[in-house]
Amino acid sequence: MLLELVIAAVGAAWLFNSYGKKSKRPDENSTPIDSNIKVRREETSTVAESHTDIKSKIADMSRTRGIEYLVHFTQKANLPSIKKYGLMSRRDLEKSAISFSFNDEQRFDGYPNSVSLSVTSTNYKMFWSLRKKNPSIEWAIILLDAYGVLQNCDCAFQSTNAANNNMRVKPIAERKTLAAFESMFYDDNLRKIRDLKDNEPTDPQAEILCFDTISPKFFKGIVFDGDLFVPRHDYCYWKKSQ
Secondary structure (H helix, E strand, O other), X not given: OHHHHHHHHHHHHHHHHHHHHHHHOOOOOOOOOOHHHHHHHHHHHXXXXXXXXXXXXXXXXXXXXXXXXXXXXXXXXXXXXXXXXXXXXXXXXXXXXXXXXXXXXXXXXXXXXXXXXXXXXXXXXXXXXXXXXXXXXXXXXXXXXXXXXXXXXXXEEEOOOOOOHHHHOOOHHHHHOHHHHHHXXXXXXXXXXXXXXXXXXXXXXXXXXXXXXXXXXXXXXXXXXXXXXXXXXXXXXXXXXX
């Protein structure tokens, strides 16, 4: 009986030394139980801050280039709901059961959860084709505050039409970078030959996909006729090459 008590006492002392003391006085090399959770939270915060920083740099770059407007063309019949709810993606419109008339039936770019925007002027090639196909439809072009949208919204940048195979194969994350934004203004020599302004993408079909609803507070104006309805000044080059 005495021997059993001695063994029990020794065992209790060992357990206390092995666990009790360490739980109360962790050494410098010990790792807290929730350290992995803390690291993940810090990494998530860093990613979020990095994304915000990238958006700020892109917005600043747009201002440096003198980009005043991003543009979106739509059927005039859509304006009442757009003014009320903002520019929404087709997916969000369908989820919200908001009546609308769409331009692109197929959405070959693969992102019905995004709003398509152009820089400074419209994608006249697509716009002209739609107007020719639907001569009875009235159209409107919404001018958006470029800096405000780029600073506040989740955007991806394509150096040409987002439905182009060269764009579609690129992961969407790679299209949300400063480098992707700068790629819209590629080839300085070619830009000089075509006499492009700093605020004009090299390819008139360059496109921005916005994955957020664009608030009406970023609307700067709506055009029903005018220069934005005509081809860009380097139309002859693209007519030959395409």
